[in-house]
Amino acid sequence: MQPDQRIITRSPRVMRIIVGVRLSIRILSHVPAPWVPYGELMRIDKPTGIYLFYFPHLFGTLYAASLRRSEISSQDLLKINIILLAGTVFMRAAACAWNDNMDRGYDRQVRRCRFRPLARGALTPLQGHIFTGAMTVSALAFLYQLPTDCTLISIPSIALLVLYPFAKRFTDFPQLILGFQVAIGFFLGMAAVGYDFRTTTSTLWQALISFYLANICWTVVYDTVYAQQDVEDDAKAGVRSMAVRFKNGPRALLTLVAVLQVSCLACTGVFRSMSAGYFTIACGGTLGSMLWMLMTINLKQPAEFGLSIAGGLGFELF
Secondary structure (H helix, E strand, O other): OOHHHOOOOOOHHHHHHHHHHHHHHHHHOOOOHHHHHHHHHOOOOOOHHHHHHHHHHHHHHHHHHHHOOOOOOHHHHHHHHHHHHHHHHHHHHHHHHHHHHHOHHHHOOOOOOOOOHHHHOOOOHHHHHHHHHHHHHHHHHHHOOOOHHHHHHHHHHHHHHHHHHHHHHHOOOHHHHHHHHHHHHHHHHHHHOOOOHHHOOHHHHHHHHHHHHHHHHHHHHHHHHHHHHHHHHHHHHOOOOHHHHOOOOHHHHHHHHHHHHHHHHHHHHHHOOOOHHHHHHHHHHHHHHHHHHHHHOOOOOHHHHHHHHHHHHHHHHO
């Protein structure tokens, strides 16, 4: 065999990393060179986060539409969701930029994060703040097109986004803070289609709060899974998280949170007097999907989580 005919064996993990890097390069290759660090900062090559931020808004619009079946046309529902999705793209970019700027010192100590634009010095902290401001203003431009209640609901959401990176410094439960923030999108989605919360009965409030709590649990699960890949580096760097706190038994924790999620969905069904189909498909399907994911996923490769969480979302969306 000639020296250049060596057979190189790559593990599945290495192959996934290579595929991810190639995909990132392919997307960012269409961005002008000076803008590439900004594209990286807003995770333009990693759209999964956009979907995860957006889905609670979608849930909210559909939930409100189910309460006002004759008052919302499919065209209006589509238009509102396009506005919400576009706003989510920019708000998520602002959140990523803010988080990376506040965490740049930690990121330099974490192998997965050390080449982020602010951590490696491709952008200065000031440039990061200016970009955060620009993305926030862009997101607010879409918010301005929605009812006034949406602006009021967005205030605590923005406050929690600002708080999130600092939470890793003073609590082991930053995923909960992220969960409360992401799940607010459910109420924002309802307000976007004109739902008036002042007309909500106490029983319906119980149903809405239960669904909100289910979305919090869902966020806690996926963000804790995602954080598993950095557990060792985070512990050394002093980054606090549920993944680090429960590193010796992550599956038990995640299973408990998944069961809580389905329990909250079930409570929603009880308060709304849902049919057996809801409990069988939405609750049972979500539980089965989540438990299958937790039993089979390699927690060191959270990229595998995408298909499983999509399945759980499909059942919840039902």
